[in-house]
Amino acid sequence: MMIRRTWWLGLGLAIGCGSTPGDGDSDGGSDASTASPASGTETGPASGTETGPATPTSTGEGPGTDPGDSTDSGGVDRSSCKRGIAYGYHSHADLAALAPGVSWWYNWAVPPDPDVGDYQALNVEFVPMLWGGGSLDQDPPIPEGARYLLAFNEPNFGAQADLTPQEAAALWPQVEAVADAHGLEIVSPALNYCGGDCNKTDPFEWFDEFFAACPGCRVDHLAVHWYACTRDALTWYIGEMKKYERPIWLTEFSCLDAEDKSVAVQKQYMQEALEYLEAEPSVARYAWFSGRWEATPTVDLLGESGALTELGQQYVSAPASCP
Incomplete structure:
Protein backbone atom coordinates (compact mmCIF):
# COMPACT_ATOMS: atom_id res chain seq x y z
CA MET A 1 0.00 0.00 0.00
CA MET A 2 1.18 3.48 -0.80
CA ILE A 3 1.09 5.99 2.06
CA ARG A 4 0.80 9.63 1.05
CA ARG A 5 0.12 12.92 2.76
CA THR A 6 0.01 16.43 1.38
CA TRP A 7 0.51 19.72 3.13
CA TRP A 8 1.25 23.39 2.56
CA LEU A 9 3.79 25.60 4.31
CA GLY A 10 4.33 29.32 3.93
CA LEU A 11 7.38 31.35 4.95
CA GLY A 12 9.03 28.15 6.11
CA LEU A 13 6.43 27.49 8.83
CA ALA A 14 4.06 24.54 8.81
CA ILE A 15 0.50 25.79 9.01
CA GLY A 16 -1.32 22.63 8.01
CA CYS A 17 -0.94 18.90 7.82
CA GLY A 18 -2.85 16.08 6.20
CA SER A 19 -4.68 18.33 3.75
CA THR A 20 -4.13 20.20 0.52
CA PRO A 21 -5.40 23.74 1.09
CA GLY A 22 -3.68 25.42 -1.82
CA ASP A 23 -0.55 26.78 -3.35
CA GLY A 24 1.64 29.71 -2.44
CA ASP A 25 -0.79 32.24 -3.87
CA SER A 26 -3.91 31.34 -1.87
CA ASP A 27 -5.37 30.11 1.39
CA GLY A 28 -3.41 32.41 3.62
CA GLY A 29 -0.11 31.92 1.83
CA SER A 30 2.03 34.54 0.19
CA ASP A 31 3.31 34.82 -3.33
CA ALA A 32 5.95 32.22 -4.08
CA SER A 33 8.13 34.73 -5.84
CA THR A 34 8.68 36.70 -2.64
CA ALA A 35 8.20 34.14 0.12
CA SER A 36 9.30 30.55 0.61
CA PRO A 37 6.26 28.35 -0.05
CA ALA A 38 6.76 24.66 0.42
CA SER A 39 4.76 21.67 -0.41
CA GLY A 40 5.05 17.96 -0.76
CA THR A 41 3.60 14.51 -0.55
CA GLU A 42 4.78 11.23 0.73
CA THR A 43 5.19 7.94 -0.99
CA GLY A 44 5.60 5.04 1.34
CA PRO A 45 6.99 1.58 0.82
CA ALA A 46 5.01 -0.87 -1.26
CA SER A 47 3.94 -4.29 -0.03
CA GLY A 48 5.39 -3.76 3.42
CA THR A 49 8.96 -3.44 2.16
CA GLU A 50 11.19 -0.45 1.67
CA THR A 51 9.95 0.26 -1.82
CA GLY A 52 7.32 2.36 -3.51
CA PRO A 53 6.00 3.22 -6.96
CA ALA A 54 8.31 3.39 -9.99
CA THR A 55 9.54 6.19 -12.28
CA PRO A 56 10.47 6.32 -16.00
CA THR A 57 12.38 9.21 -17.67
CA SER A 58 11.75 11.38 -20.66
CA THR A 59 13.55 11.96 -23.86
CA GLY A 60 11.19 13.78 -26.13
CA GLU A 61 12.19 11.38 -28.90
CA GLY A 62 11.12 7.91 -29.94
CA PRO A 63 12.60 4.87 -28.22
CA GLY A 64 15.67 3.25 -29.72
CA THR A 65 15.98 -0.35 -30.79
CA ASP A 66 19.36 -1.42 -29.50
CA PRO A 67 19.15 -2.37 -25.78
CA GLY A 68 22.81 -1.58 -25.33
CA ASP A 69 22.63 1.80 -27.06
CA SER A 70 21.41 4.97 -25.35
CA THR A 71 20.92 6.73 -28.69
CA ASP A 72 17.44 6.68 -30.22
CA SER A 73 16.52 6.30 -33.87
CA GLY A 74 16.64 10.07 -34.32
CA GLY A 75 20.26 10.25 -33.20
CA VAL A 76 19.48 11.81 -29.80
CA ASP A 77 21.55 10.61 -26.86
CA ARG A 78 18.75 9.63 -24.48
CA SER A 79 21.10 9.51 -21.50
CA SER A 80 21.16 13.32 -21.55
CA CYS A 81 17.36 13.65 -21.50
CA LYS A 82 15.83 14.87 -18.25
CA ARG A 83 12.27 13.58 -18.18
CA GLY A 84 11.26 10.61 -16.01
CA ILE A 85 8.44 9.19 -13.94
CA ALA A 86 8.09 8.10 -10.32
CA TYR A 87 5.95 4.98 -10.34
CA GLY A 88 6.15 1.49 -8.88
CA TYR A 89 3.74 -0.79 -10.72
CA HIS A 90 4.87 -0.74 -14.33
CA SER A 91 4.10 -3.44 -16.84
CA HIS A 92 6.05 -3.72 -20.07
CA ALA A 93 3.05 -2.27 -21.91
CA ASP A 94 2.98 0.74 -19.58
CA LEU A 95 6.65 1.45 -20.08
CA ALA A 96 6.35 1.02 -23.83
CA ALA A 97 3.60 3.66 -23.87
CA LEU A 98 5.82 6.09 -21.96
CA ALA A 99 9.10 5.28 -23.71
CA PRO A 100 8.71 7.72 -26.61
CA GLY A 101 8.91 10.61 -24.15
CA VAL A 102 10.72 9.40 -21.04
CA SER A 103 14.27 8.17 -20.64
CA TRP A 104 14.33 6.88 -17.04
CA TRP A 105 12.21 5.78 -14.12
CA TYR A 106 12.50 4.64 -10.53
CA ASN A 107 10.21 2.73 -8.17
CA TRP A 108 11.59 3.49 -4.69
CA ALA A 109 13.35 0.10 -4.71
CA VAL A 110 16.58 -1.53 -5.83
CA PRO A 111 15.10 -4.02 -8.33
CA PRO A 112 12.81 -2.92 -11.17
CA ASP A 113 9.15 -3.93 -11.24
CA PRO A 114 8.82 -7.67 -11.86
CA ASP A 115 6.34 -7.28 -14.74
CA VAL A 116 8.29 -4.68 -16.68
CA GLY A 117 10.31 -7.23 -18.65
CA ASP A 118 13.12 -6.10 -20.92
CA TYR A 119 12.99 -2.37 -20.25
CA GLN A 120 16.44 -1.92 -21.76
CA ALA A 121 14.99 -2.83 -25.16
CA LEU A 122 12.84 0.28 -24.79
CA ASN A 123 15.88 2.47 -24.05
CA VAL A 124 14.37 3.54 -20.73
CA GLU A 125 16.87 3.63 -17.88
CA PHE A 126 16.02 2.25 -14.43
CA VAL A 127 17.53 4.00 -11.39
CA PRO A 128 17.67 1.91 -8.18
CA MET A 129 16.98 3.44 -4.77
CA LEU A 130 18.10 2.62 -1.23
CA TRP A 131 14.76 3.70 0.29
CA GLY A 132 15.86 3.68 3.94
CA GLY A 133 18.46 2.39 6.33
CA GLY A 134 17.01 -1.13 6.16
CA SER A 135 17.74 -1.26 2.44
CA LEU A 136 21.44 -1.41 3.27
CA ASP A 137 20.90 -4.68 5.16
CA GLN A 138 19.10 -6.42 2.30
CA ASP A 139 22.03 -6.34 -0.13
CA PRO A 140 19.85 -6.78 -3.23
CA PRO A 141 21.70 -6.96 -6.55
CA ILE A 142 22.05 -3.70 -8.47
CA PRO A 143 20.41 -4.09 -11.89
CA GLU A 144 22.71 -4.38 -14.87
CA GLY A 145 23.19 -1.12 -16.70
CA ALA A 146 22.46 1.13 -13.70
CA ARG A 147 24.47 4.35 -13.63
CA TYR A 148 23.05 6.14 -10.58
CA LEU A 149 21.99 5.24 -7.05
CA LEU A 150 19.18 7.15 -5.35
CA ALA A 151 19.40 7.38 -1.57
CA PHE A 152 16.90 7.62 1.30
CA ASN A 153 13.34 8.76 0.55
CA GLU A 154 12.19 11.83 2.52
CA PRO A 155 14.27 10.97 5.61
CA ASN A 156 12.88 13.95 7.52
CA PHE A 157 9.42 12.25 7.58
CA GLY A 158 8.53 9.78 10.31
CA ALA A 159 6.35 7.87 7.81
CA GLN A 160 9.19 7.64 5.28
CA ALA A 161 12.89 6.83 5.73
CA ASP A 162 12.85 8.63 9.12
CA LEU A 163 16.56 9.43 9.47
CA THR A 164 18.01 12.51 11.11
CA PRO A 165 20.80 14.23 9.19
CA GLN A 166 23.31 12.75 11.61
CA GLU A 167 21.88 9.22 11.26
CA ALA A 168 21.96 9.47 7.49
CA ALA A 169 25.56 10.71 7.61
CA ALA A 170 26.53 7.75 9.78
CA LEU A 171 25.05 5.37 7.18
CA TRP A 172 26.62 7.14 4.22
CA PRO A 173 29.83 5.06 4.10
CA GLN A 174 27.59 2.05 3.39
CA VAL A 175 25.82 3.95 0.60
CA GLU A 176 29.20 4.83 -0.89
CA ALA A 177 30.34 1.21 -0.63
CA VAL A 178 27.33 0.05 -2.68
CA ALA A 179 27.90 2.77 -5.26
CA ASP A 180 31.64 2.18 -5.48
CA ALA A 181 31.17 -1.57 -5.93
CA HIS A 182 29.01 -0.96 -9.01
CA GLY A 183 30.54 2.24 -10.38
CA LEU A 184 27.44 4.34 -9.66
CA GLU A 185 27.03 8.07 -9.15
CA ILE A 186 25.21 8.89 -5.89
CA VAL A 187 22.04 10.98 -5.65
CA SER A 188 21.37 12.50 -2.22
CA PRO A 189 18.44 11.68 0.05
CA ALA A 190 15.27 13.16 -1.46
CA LEU A 191 14.01 16.03 0.69
CA ASN A 192 10.74 17.91 0.94
CA TYR A 193 9.01 20.16 3.45
CA CYS A 194 7.37 18.12 6.22
CA GLY A 195 4.13 19.16 7.92
CA GLY A 196 3.88 16.70 10.81
CA ASP A 197 5.71 13.73 12.36
CA CYS A 198 9.05 15.19 11.26
CA ASN A 199 12.59 15.13 12.55
CA LYS A 200 13.07 18.29 10.45
CA THR A 201 10.33 20.42 8.89
CA ASP A 202 12.62 22.43 6.64
CA PRO A 203 14.55 20.49 3.94
CA PHE A 204 17.24 23.15 3.86
CA GLU A 205 17.94 22.67 7.58
CA TRP A 206 18.14 18.90 7.03
CA PHE A 207 20.56 19.27 4.13
CA ASP A 208 22.67 21.84 6.01
CA GLU A 209 23.08 19.53 8.99
CA PHE A 210 23.69 16.48 6.80
CA PHE A 211 26.50 18.12 4.84
CA ALA A 212 27.98 19.51 8.07
CA ALA A 213 27.97 16.02 9.61
CA CYS A 214 29.30 14.46 6.41
CA PRO A 215 31.86 16.92 5.01
CA GLY A 216 33.85 14.26 3.16
CA CYS A 217 30.90 12.27 1.87
CA ARG A 218 30.44 11.70 -1.84
CA VAL A 219 27.15 13.17 -3.04
CA ASP A 220 27.17 13.68 -6.80
CA HIS A 221 23.58 14.92 -7.28
CA LEU A 222 20.89 16.51 -5.10
CA ALA A 223 17.34 15.04 -4.96
CA VAL A 224 14.27 17.10 -4.00
CA HIS A 225 10.45 16.79 -4.11
CA TRP A 226 7.87 19.55 -4.75
CA TYR A 227 4.05 19.66 -4.91
CA ALA A 228 3.07 23.32 -5.11
CA CYS A 229 1.18 24.31 -8.24
CA THR A 230 2.80 27.40 -9.72
CA ARG A 231 5.87 27.97 -11.81
CA ASP A 232 6.95 30.78 -9.45
CA ALA A 233 6.92 28.43 -6.46
CA LEU A 234 8.89 25.77 -8.33
CA THR A 235 11.39 28.35 -9.58
CA TRP A 236 11.91 29.64 -6.04
CA TYR A 237 12.50 26.16 -4.63
CA ILE A 238 14.98 25.05 -7.29
CA GLY A 239 16.71 28.40 -7.04
CA GLU A 240 17.26 27.98 -3.31
CA MET A 241 18.57 24.43 -3.81
CA LYS A 242 21.33 25.73 -6.08
CA LYS A 243 23.32 26.71 -3.00
CA SER A 262 -8.39 18.84 -11.95
CA VAL A 263 -6.86 17.50 -15.15
CA ALA A 264 -7.06 21.01 -16.63
CA VAL A 265 -5.04 22.39 -13.70
CA GLN A 266 -2.50 19.56 -13.98
CA LYS A 267 -2.08 20.21 -17.71
CA GLN A 268 -1.50 23.91 -17.24
CA TYR A 269 0.99 23.38 -14.42
CA MET A 270 2.76 20.60 -16.32
CA GLN A 271 3.25 22.83 -19.35
CA GLU A 272 4.68 25.68 -17.26
CA ALA A 273 6.84 23.38 -15.12
CA LEU A 274 8.30 21.45 -18.06
CA GLU A 275 9.17 24.62 -19.94
CA ALA A 295 -5.88 9.11 -4.20
CA THR A 296 -5.67 11.76 -6.94
CA PRO A 297 -6.23 10.15 -10.36
CA THR A 298 -6.05 13.53 -12.10
CA VAL A 299 -2.23 13.28 -11.87
CA ASP A 300 -2.14 9.89 -13.63
CA LEU A 301 -0.09 9.50 -16.79
CA LEU A 302 -1.46 5.98 -17.39
CA GLY A 303 -5.03 4.77 -17.90
CA GLU A 304 -5.70 1.17 -18.88
CA SER A 305 -2.69 -1.10 -19.32
CA GLY A 306 -0.39 0.34 -21.95
CA ALA A 307 -2.57 3.42 -22.55
CA LEU A 308 -1.70 7.05 -21.81
CA THR A 309 -4.17 9.45 -20.28
CA GLU A 310 -4.66 12.91 -21.77
CA LEU A 311 -2.10 14.16 -19.24
CA GLY A 312 0.25 11.31 -20.11
CA GLN A 313 0.07 12.19 -23.80
CA GLN A 314 1.02 15.76 -22.96
CA TYR A 315 3.96 14.61 -20.80
CA VAL A 316 5.31 12.24 -23.44
CA SER A 317 4.94 14.66 -26.35
CA ALA A 318 6.23 17.83 -24.64
CA PRO A 319 9.42 19.29 -26.14
CA ALA A 320 12.65 18.06 -24.54
CA SER A 321 16.04 19.72 -24.71
CA CYS A 322 18.21 16.59 -24.28
CA PRO A 323 21.39 18.67 -23.98
Missing part, protein backbone atom coordinates in the same frame (compact mmCIF):
# COMPACT_ATOMS: atom_id res chain seq x y z
CA TYR A 244 24.40 23.07 -2.58
CA GLU A 245 26.23 23.32 -5.91
CA ARG A 246 25.16 19.96 -7.29
CA PRO A 247 23.04 18.94 -10.27
CA ILE A 248 19.42 18.81 -9.07
CA TRP A 249 17.06 15.86 -9.55
CA LEU A 250 13.40 16.75 -8.96
CA THR A 251 12.37 13.15 -8.32
CA GLU A 252 8.70 13.82 -7.40
CA PHE A 253 6.46 16.64 -8.55
CA SER A 254 2.89 17.38 -9.68
CA CYS A 255 0.12 19.74 -8.56
CA LEU A 256 -1.25 18.40 -5.27
CA ASP A 257 -1.24 21.42 -2.96
CA ALA A 258 -4.26 23.18 -4.46
CA GLU A 259 -7.98 22.89 -3.88
CA ASP A 260 -8.50 22.41 -7.61
CA LYS A 261 -6.42 19.44 -8.74
CA TYR A 276 11.11 25.79 -16.88
CA LEU A 277 12.72 22.43 -16.02
CA GLU A 278 13.90 21.77 -19.57
CA ALA A 279 15.48 25.23 -19.80
CA GLU A 280 16.98 25.35 -16.29
CA PRO A 281 20.62 24.16 -16.48
CA SER A 282 20.82 23.30 -12.77
CA VAL A 283 18.12 20.63 -13.19
CA ALA A 284 19.64 17.39 -14.44
CA ARG A 285 16.52 15.20 -14.22
CA TYR A 286 12.89 15.36 -13.14
CA ALA A 287 10.12 12.82 -12.61
CA TRP A 288 6.35 13.36 -12.54
CA PHE A 289 4.36 11.69 -9.79
CA SER A 290 2.77 9.42 -10.88
CA GLY A 291 1.68 6.69 -13.29
CA ARG A 292 -1.51 5.68 -11.50
CA TRP A 293 -2.49 6.99 -8.07
CA GLU A 294 -5.96 6.26 -6.77
